Amino acid sequence: MKSFKLLSVLVAVVASQWVMSCSKDKKADATKPLQQSFQGAEPEVKQAIVTVNTGLRAGNYAEVAKGLDPILARTNLTQQQKHALGVALQQLNQAVGSNPALDTKEMFELRAKMSRVLTSGPRF
Numbered sequence: 001m002k003s004f005k006l007l008s009v010l011v012a013v014v015a016s017q018w019v020m021s022c023s024k025d026k027k028a029d030a031t032k033p034l035q036q037s038f039q040g041a042e043p044e045v046k047q048a049i050v051t052v053n054t055g056l057r058a059g060n061y062a063e064v065a066k067g068l069d070p071i072l073a074r075t076n077l078t079q080q081q082k083h084a085l086g087v088a089l090q091q092l093n094q095a096v097g098s099n100p101a102l103d104t105k106e107m108f109e110l111r112a113k114m115s116r117v118l119t120s121g122p123r124f
Helices: 003-022 033-039 042-059 061-072 079-098 105-119
Strands: none
Touching: 003 033, 033 079, 042 061, 042 079, 061 079, 061 105, 079 105
């Protein structure tokens, strides 16, 4: 069962990269959707979004991962927030596609975690 979950996450990541490669001229920018969708969130979540957006703009993906961790742990993400996180995943996939050296174990795990959160239904 564990290998099936890992395989499905891997397929989701590969599929998202494939979709991204079909539209290379359109670069994703998750900063505005993230800011807008989390504007009513708690102060610590808003601060995490600021960290993520700063990291995305600077290409500092370690900072992005640190900021996304508490957000991905939330159980009550709205559809708008999931969409914004999907754009962030798209932006991360584009960065890895442009620079394969970014595809570290940590980046793979972050993208896999994002895929799981985005494809999961409501958690109770």
